[in-house]
Amino acid sequence: xxxxxxxxxxxxxxxxxxxxxxxxxxxxxxxxxxxxxxxxxxxxxxxxxxxxxxxxxxxxxxxxxxxxxxxxxxxxxxxxxxxxxxxxxxxxxxxxxxxxxxxxxxxxxxxxxxxxxxxxxxxxxxxxxxxxxxxxxxxxxxxxxxxxxxxxxxxxxxxxxxxxxxxxxxxxxxxxxxxxxxxxxxxxxxxxxxxxxxxxxxxxxxxxxxxxxxxxxxxxxxxxxxxxxxxxxxxxxxxxxxxxxxxxxxxxxxxxxxxxxxxxxxxxxxxxxxxxxxxxxxxxxxxxxxxxxxxxxxxxxxxxxxxxxxxxxxxxxxxxxxxxxxxxxxxxxxxxxxxxxxxxxxxxxxxxxxxxxxxxxxxxxxxxxxxxxxxxxxxxxxxxxxxxxxxxxxxxxxxxxxxxxxxxxxxxxxxxxxxxxxxxxxxxxxxxxxxxxxxxxxxxxxxxxxxxxxxxxxxxxxxxxxxxxxxxxxxxxxxxxxxxxxxxxxxxxxxxxxxxxxxxxxxxxxxxxxxxxxxxxxxxxxxxxxxxxxxxxxxxxxxxxxxxxxxxxxxxxxxxxxxxxxxxxxxxxxxxxxxxxxxxxxxxxxxxxxxxxxxxxxxxxxxxxxxxxxx
Amino acid sequence: xxxxxxxxxxxxxxxxxxxxxxxxxxxxxxxxxxxxxxxxxxxxxxxxxxxxxxxxxxxxxxxxxxxxxxxxxxxxxxxxxxxxxxxxxxxxxxxxxxxxxxxxxxxxxxxxxxxxxxxxxxxxxxxxxxxxxxxxxxxxxxxxxxxxxxxxxxxxx
Numbered sequence: 001x002x003x004x005x006x007x008x009x010x011x012x013x014x015x016x017x018x019x020x021x022x023x024x025x026x027x028x029x030x031x032x033x034x035x036x037x038x039x040x041x042x043x044x045x046x047x048x049x050x051x052x053x054x055x056x057x058x059x060x061x062x063x064x065x066x067x068x069x070x071x072x073x074x075x076x077x078x079x080x081x082x083x084x085x086x087x088x089x090x091x092x093x094x095x096x097x098x099x100x101x102x103x104x105x106x107x108x109x110x111x112x113x114x115x116x117x118x119x120x121x122x123x124x125x126x127x128x129x130x131x132x133x134x135x136x137x138x139x140x141x142x143x144x145x146x147x148x149x150x151x152x153x154x155x156x157x158x159x160x161x162x163x164x165x166x167x168x169x170x171x172x173x174x175x176x177x178x179x180x181x182x183x184x185x186x187x188x189x190x191x192x193x194x195x196x197x198x199x200x201x202x203x204x205x206x207x208x209x210x211x212x213x214x215x216x217x218x219x220x221x222x223x224x225x226x227x228x229x230x231x232x233x234x235x236x237x238x239x240x241x242x243x244x245x246x247x248x249x250x251x252x253x254x255x256x257x258x259x260x261x262x263x264x265x266x267x268x269x270x271x272x273x274x275x276x277x278x279x280x281x282x283x284x285x286x287x288x289x290x291x292x293x294x295x296x297x298x299x300x301x302x303x304x305x306x307x308x309x310x311x312x313x314x315x316x317x318x319x320x321x322x323x324x325x326x327x328x329x330x331x332x333x334x335x336x337x338x339x340x341x342x343x344x345x346x347x348x349x350x351x352x353x354x355x356x357x358x359x360x361x362x363x364x365x366x367x368x369x370x371x372x373x374x375x376x377x378x379x380x381x382x383x384x385x386x387x388x389x390x391x392x393x394x395x396x397x398x399x400x401x402x403x404x405x406x407x408x409x410x411x412x413x414x415x416x417x418x419x420x421x422x423x424x425x426x427x428x429x430x431x432x433x434x435x436x437x438x439x440x441x442x443x444x445x446x447x448x449x450x451x452x453x454x455x456x457x458x459x460x461x462x463x464x465x466x467x468x469x470x471x472x473x474x475x476x477x478x479x480x481x482x483x484x485x486x487x488x489x490x491x492x493x494x495x496x497x498x499x500x501x502x503x504x505x506x507x508x509x510x511x512x513x514x515x516x517x518x519x520x521x522x523x524x525x526x527x528x529x530x531x532x533x534x535x536x537x538x539x540x541x542x543x544x545x546x547x548x549x550x551x552x553x554x555x556x557x558x559x560x561x562x563x564x565x566x567x568x569x570x571x572x573x574x575x576x577x578x579x580x581x582x583x584x585x586x587x588x589x590x591x592x593x594x595x596x597x598x599x600x601x602x603x604x605x606x607x608x609x610x611x612x613x614x615x
Numbered sequence: 616x617x618x619x620x621x622x623x624x625x626x627x628x629x630x631x632x633x634x635x636x637x638x639x640x641x642x643x644x645x646x647x648x649x650x651x652x653x654x655x656x657x658x659x660x661x662x663x664x665x666x667x668x669x670x671x672x673x674x675x676x677x678x679x680x681x682x683x684x685x686x687x688x689x690x691x692x693x694x695x696x697x698x699x700x701x702x703x704x705x706x707x708x709x710x711x712x713x714x715x716x717x718x719x720x721x722x723x724x725x726x727x728x729x730x731x732x733x734x735x736x737x738x739x740x741x742x743x744x745x746x747x748x749x750x751x752x753x754x755x756x757x758x759x760x761x762x763x764x765x766x767x768x769x770x771x772x
Binding site for chain 2: 067068069096103156203204205206207208209210224228238290291292293294295296297298300302306322323324
């Protein structure tokens with residue numbers, strides 16, 4: 001149980017929907033969601049495929065715990081070959097859509113081919129059909145979601161959709177569900193748009209069951225207590241959200257600023273959690289209205305924010321004066337520190353637009369940061385930017401570009417390329433702060449050395465959600481390591497990567513791992529699912545998933561040469577803070593990492609490793 | 616002494632653990648669509664509000680039922696639907712001013728909160744104490760305490 005044991009296969013070319021049984025042999029080896037969907041994907045798709053061709057597929061997948069009462073167990077992932085990266089992509093989202101899909105009786109939906117005209121998939125439990133999306137094409141995520149609910153006269157429908165960005169081919173379009181929750185990275189929404197698939201709308205009423213209910217409740221209750229009693233998941237995240245990190249990471253000297261020219265932002269406090277909670281003199285209110293939870297989450301780190309009514313972004317636009325999804329740390333960093341913009345409400349507005357039109361705020365902000373550097377260096381002029389004065393710190397430039405990029409208009413088309421293609425196009429490839437085409441998140445690899453290795457080796461390009469060694473290096477979870485040291489980081493990165501692959505495959509949120517170790521997680525999976533889900537086996541499954549993703553990327557054409565960082569991080573030392581004088585020591589960590597992984601010196605899983613993991 | 620569900624929306628995060636617990640208790644599976652308690656997300660105001668039956672003394676649903684399928688549990692005060700008697704006519708769903716009794720298509724009967732026999736699972740599952748099960752005479756106690764504390768502070772200031 002726990003798996004529904006059913007897959008929905010949607011052939012967009014033929015316009016058909018068909019049910020098929022889940023391959024349970026694979027489920028026992030790859031668990032669910034990220035692992036299991038990637039197994040299906042790698043079996044069915046040629047790694048060399050163009051991400052935007054009809055031959056690419058896109059899978060929406062839940063985990064076995066999705067829809068149960070385990071804390072945070074409402075998640076789903078979108079698996080495809082990423083439009084931004086050309087690497088394996090797996091973007092994970094919270095909200096309520098994942099639970100609805102599971103309650104409708106589906107472990108996975110596999111989309112293949114390309115529809116001739118815009119369509120959306122409507123699912124009511126066993127019944128699935130493709131419907132004409134003519135009325136929604138050209139509309140934002142927010143209007144699409146609302147429109148589908150109104151047109152079907154059913155406010156309980158859950159919707160995942162793309163905005164105009166995904167239709168227009170912006171390279172880092174997201175799939176957004178429940179207004180402001182996104183499968184955000186690597187351009188999974190761009191792939192969805194390339195298939196003329198506007199939205200997936202679901203009503204599910206069938207229920208979810210677990211294998212051993214008594215054991216499950218006991219494990220889940222214990223897990224919830226651990227989260228409640230932990231300082232990060234019990235206090236810090238509910239009160240301040242992930243934004244609790246802004247000042248902490250700035251003090252660590254690892255807050256990349258102005259396209260990574262600096263590692264500390266002088267105005268970090270102005271865009272921090274503290275600023276979001278501060279009461280404004282003008283109207284006696286704060287940016288933060290309340291915290292909010294995703295399905296089943298007892299942490300509730302989500303931010304619901306409201307922009308001051310007189311702020312330039314919303315003064316004449318009442319539709320943006322309402323509360324909506326506020327700034328998380330990565331978005332606040334990318335829209336703020338990476339661009340040098342310190343206007344909190346401007347960042348909140350840009351964040352609203354990223355949600356409304358479905359663009360990844362990390363890649364968007366980082367690309368604007370790179371463009372700002374090129375503008376200040378004279379590589380770009382107002383002739384290129386359509387008149388926008390693209391200096392660091394220009395809030396208006398940032399908010400204008402969020403709308404242009406979200407709609408794929410004007411200079412937004414260029415910003416919509418992502419920093420790699422953009423910087424190459426304008427002759428400055430070295431200014432793209434990315435790995436495998438995907439931009440870094442909010443931790444500088446000079447000030448937190450382990451993250452440099454995590455970025456360089458991440459299977460979906462630079463990312464904080466594939467191996468979050470910040471937990472150990474900055475927060476001391478599970479134990480404190482020196483952020484400036486390279487010793488021991490290879491093992492740390494591998495352990496985080498493998499464990500995260502399990503969490504992402506179970507239906508859980510990775511934020512639980514601030515408090516939970518595999519000793520807390522495995523018993524919950526074991527009680528819900530048949531088969532052996534001991535701590536030891538879970539870690540093998542995690543390692544197996546990691547290696548499977550690696551093999552796909554190697555077959556797609558990536559090599560060990562792509563396991564690197566931009567020259568700026570490898571050569572230019574940090575100018576201030578605890579890491580002053582230090583560049584990334586990637587070369588000291590990478591060979592040991594390959595060895596620990598059981599890979600050759602060229603970064604290829606050895607035959608022994610392939611055999612050991614039964615790949 | 617009877618107890619009542621006390622709901623404080625300002626503490627709710629919208630996680631739906633109450634709906635999960637309610638559906639498991641009543642349906643033997645995790646199925647929020649069959650929950651007797653429902654959380655509403657007023658997204659544009661940033662408010663989450665759990666809502667369920669308040670167990671009216673003179674319950675409209677009970678009086679409206681033509682086959683006496685709804686009776687009062689004397690011990691808990693809950694109005695309870697007898698599946699054996701309910702004919703699925705839905706008159707109670709029209710009579711209830713609050714919408715907290717609803718038809719269940721898969722059984723052909725109506726469902727409503729029955730206070731889980733005196734130990735409501737939703738209150739046990741709520742991680743933020745937005746739903747508690749307290750002395751029916753003193754559901755306002757916590758609110759009174761909060762205002763009392765403010766009064767005290769004002770005097771000191």
